[in-house]
Amino acid sequence: xxxxxxFDGWLLPAMLVLPQLVLTFFFFLWPAARAIxxxxxxxxxxxxxxxxxxxxxxxxLFEDPLYLEAVVRTLxxxxxxxxxxxxxxxxxxxxxxxEIRGRDIYRTLLIWPYAVAPAxxxxxxxxxxxxxxxxxxxxxxNMGINWDYRLNGFQAMLLVILASAWKQVSYNFxxxxxxxxSIPKSVTEAARIDGASELHRFxxxxxxxxxxxxxxxxxxxxxxxxxxxFATIAATTQGGPGRSTETLVFKVFRDGIVNVNIGSSSAQSxxxxxxxxxxxxxxxxxxxxKS
Amino acid sequence: xxxxxxxxxxxxxxxxxxxxxxxxSLASGEMLVIVGASGCGKSTLLRLVAGLxxxxxxxxxxxxxxxxxxxPAQRDIAMVFQNYALYPHMTxxxxxxxxxxxxxxxxxxxxxxxxxxANTLGLGALLKRTPRQLSGGQRQRVAMGRxxxxxPKVFLFDEPLSNLDAALRVQMRAEIRRLQRRMRVTSLYxxxxxxxxxTLGDRLxxxxxxxxVQLATPMEVFEKPANTYxxxxxxxxxxxxxxAKLGHGGASAVLEDGHVITFADGRRPGQDGRKLTVGIxxxxxxxxxxxxxxxxxxxxxxxxxxxVIGRMKNGxxxxxxxxxxxxxxxxxxxxxxxxxxxxxxxxxxxxxEAV
Ligand SMILES: Nc1ncnc2c1ncn2[C@@H]1O[C@H](COP(=O)(O)OP(=O)(O)OP(=O)(O)O)[C@@H](O)[C@H]1O
Ligand SMILES: [Mg+2]
Numbered sequence: 001x002x003x004x005x006x007f008d009g010w011l012l013p014a015m016l017v018l019p020q021l022v023l024t025f026f027f028f029l030w031p032a033a034r035a036i037x038x039x040x041x042x043x044x045x046x047x048x049x050x051x052x053x054x055x056x057x058x059x060x061l062f063e064d065p066l067y068l069e070a071v072v073r074t075l076x077x078x079x080x081x082x083x084x085x086x087x088x089x090x091x092x093x094x095x096x097x098x099e100i101r102g103r104d105i106y107r108t109l110l111i112w113p114y115a116v117a118p119a120x121x122x123x124x125x126x127x128x129x130x131x132x133x134x135x136x137x138x139x140x141x142n143m144g145i146n147w148d149y150r151l152n153g154f155q156a157m158l159l160v161i162l163a164s165a166w167k168q169v170s171y172n173f174x175x176x177x178x179x180x181x182s183i184p185k186s187v188t189e190a191a192r193i194d195g196a197s198e199l200h201r202f203x204x205x206x207x208x209x210x211x212x213x214x215x216x217x218x219x220x221x222x223x224x225x226x227x228x229x230f231a232t233i234a235a236t237t238q239g240g241p242g243r244s245t246e247t248l249v250f251k252v253f254r255d256g257i258v259n260v261n262i263g264s265s266s267a268q269s270x271x272x273x274x275x276x277x278x279x280x281x282x283x284x285x286x287x288x289x290k291s
Numbered sequence: 292x293x294x295x296x297x298x299x300x301x302x303x304x305x306x307x308x309x310x311x312x313x314x315x316s317l318a319s320g321e322m323l324v325i326v327g328a329s330g331c332g333k334s335t336l337l338r339l340v341a342g343l344x345x346x347x348x349x350x351x352x353x354x355x356x357x358x359x360x361x362x363p364a365q366r367d368i369a370m371v372f373q374n375y376a377l378y379p380h381m382t383x384x385x386x387x388x389x390x391x392x393x394x395x396x397x398x399x400x401x402x403x404x405x406x407x408x409a410n411t412l413g414l415g416a417l418l419k420r421t422p423r424q425l426s427g428g429q430r431q432r433v434a435m436g437r438x439x440x441x442x443p444k445v446f447l448f449d450e451p452l453s454n455l456d457a458a459l460r461v462q463m464r465a466e467i468r469r470l471q472r473r474m475r476v477t478s479l480y481x482x483x484x485x486x487x488x489x490t491l492g493d494r495l496x497x498x499x500x501x502x503x504v505q506l507a508t509p510m511e512v513f514e515k516p517a518n519t520y521x522x523x524x525x526x527x528x529x530x531x532x533x534x535a536k537l538g539h540g541g542a543s544a545v546l547e548d549g550h551v552i553t554f555a556d557g558r559r560p561g562q563d564g565r566k567l568t569v570g571i572x573x574x575x576x577x578x579x580x581x582x583x584x585x586x587x588x589x590x591x592x593x594x595x596x597x598x599v600i601g602r603m604k605n606g607x608x609x610x611x612x613x614x615x616x617x618x619x620x621x622x623x624x625x626x627x628x629x630x631x632x633x634x635x636x637x638x639x640x641x642x643x644e645a646v
Binding site for chain 1: 341342343362363364368369370372374376377378379380389390393394437441
């Protein structure tokens with residue numbers, strides 16, 4: 001059902017939407033326009049003069065092996081964050097869906113990580129995994145595993161993937177749990193009576209029935225991993241060691257703010273912007289189809 | 292075909308004792324209908340037999356083999372649920388084939404069995420549809436089909452027709468009856484519906500508070516209810532039950548207002564003044580002058596007959612079923628037909644037969 005409010009005149013409605021419009025303008029439209037403009041310019045070494053260079057920044061970007069490496073790295077990162085965050089959430093949701101003791105406490109605990117700010121989450125993981133003081137980090141070294149994510153690029157990647165996935169598990173958990181609970185109990189029972197084992201039921205009944213939620217979550221998780229993990233990476237590895245945890249978003253930051261290569265950084269932002277727009281469009285189309 | 296026996300079957304959820312010892316024995320191919328008030332444990336009983344719940348104690352024997360601890364998959368029992376519980380994402384064909392595929396039947400076998408069941412149930416044209424594209428009656432048939440293709444040892448029905456409209460219910464009732472007769476599959480059928488209770492089963496089980504109270508043919512339950520609970524439960528509108536005392540020599544019942552009803556079938560045991568409850572069905576009260584005076588509260592014309600609900604002098608509710616009448620006065624006098632009187636003990640509620 002649709003609820004409509006009818007206003008007399010235009011002043012009040014205009015005032016009501018004004019804050020949103022101002023925010024959108026200053027924090028989205030204006031910077032986006034600046035980014036598009038900067039991506040078509042090149043600055044001199046001192047950042048004083050800039051000249052219009054057309055699509056040269058973009059051409060350079062796609063010819064830059066470091067950029068292509070970052071693309072591949074980001075795809076790997078996004079893939080593992082999505083898979084881990086979703087798989088763990090699904091397993092936890094399956095347990096929570098069962099009749100178990102202390103179910104409510106268990107659910108509340110699982111939802112907490114979502115309330116933790118990304119930077120804090122990063123710090124938590126650093127404190128846990130630090131090779132000198134972290135509980136797990138020290139433990140790993142004592143076990144004879146040479147653990148130092150500040151030197152080992154693979155370990156650094158593992159850390160940012162785990163920290164990022166951990167943040168997203170709660171969100172996925174809530175959606176998976178809701179989806180599981182919307183499956184009528186009698187349908188599962190009918191399958192039991194039909195002779196289906198637990199695994200077979202999961203494959204033939206549960207998974208297909210939660211497929212819409214799964215698809216929705218894939219989109220959300222991909223967007224999250226690709227664009228929303230900056231703070232987590234900044235708080236843990238800062239993209240290092242070397243470039244081993246430098247995702248596309250982090251590269252924008254490094255190239256633009258740290259290395260002051262505004263033209264290239266802007267071009268990267270524009271590419272990312274296009275990516276976000278495409279994924280969002282896909283998501284909207286899917287949601288429309290569903291409703 | 293298989294026999295089904297329940298021996299002292301009990302089920303508690305925590306401190307709630309839902310089933311308090313059920314003994315039952317079904318012959319091969321028999322259909323037993325179970326009725327009882329909401330919450331008396333009918334569904335729980337079926338779920339125990341199906342294996343969806345584990346009994347607290349007792350045995351469930353299918354063909355002499357105790358299956359109480361087995362998984363539903365190993366019991367070879369099919370169940371039809373009240374809400375059908377079809378697999379929403381599968382076609383009608385796949386819904387019916389699901390259990391057969393698990394059993395590893397060949398493609399041809401599955402196709403043939405599903406096709407046969409679909410033809411029997413008039414689903415032939417709907418095999419490619421999903422449940423959401425079906426009407427309630429069609430879903431009900433698919434649920435039936437899913438049960439019969441398996442050719443199980445035992446059928447369980449948990450109020451399968453209660454979500455259908457009246458006309459469809461009549462039709463499906465006849466169909467279930469016909470199918471069960473033809474396939475001769477031992478069946479337990481739970482219902483709230485008086486007509487289903489009377490017509491569907493070979494025998495009728497009335498349950499009350501987790502215990503069976505009467506198990507007999509439907510006519511026997513109707514004509515000789517074992518106690519006041521069964522008397523009030525079977526038959527619509529309910530039997531009128533009134534307190535009374537045993538008259539002189541055990542030959543009659545004396546109602547509270549002094550009315551004397553002489554037993555038509557012989558004396559009842561006990562001392563004069565023994566507390567009784569007498570029952571008379573609404574259709575066995577004749578409007579006639581000189582009988583029990585009732586003050587009419589409500590008139591329900593049902594078309595072919597009319598139900599009149601009123602109160603006796605002492606405030607006791609009475610319903611009377613009479614052939615359709617034009618206008619009904621504010622009071623009427625009714626006479627009890629003694630040959631239809633049911634006599635129960637006033638304290639235990641158990642039926643008291645003539646000696
Ligand atoms: N899983 C459960 N946990 C606790 N109590 C339960 C559970 N299942 C059933 N009960 C209780 O057992 C009693 C019997 O339930 P059941 O569903 O067997 O009744 P029923 O005779 O089928 O009723 P209806 O006619 O309304 O379907 C009810 O009081 C119910 O609350
Ligand atoms: Mg029930």
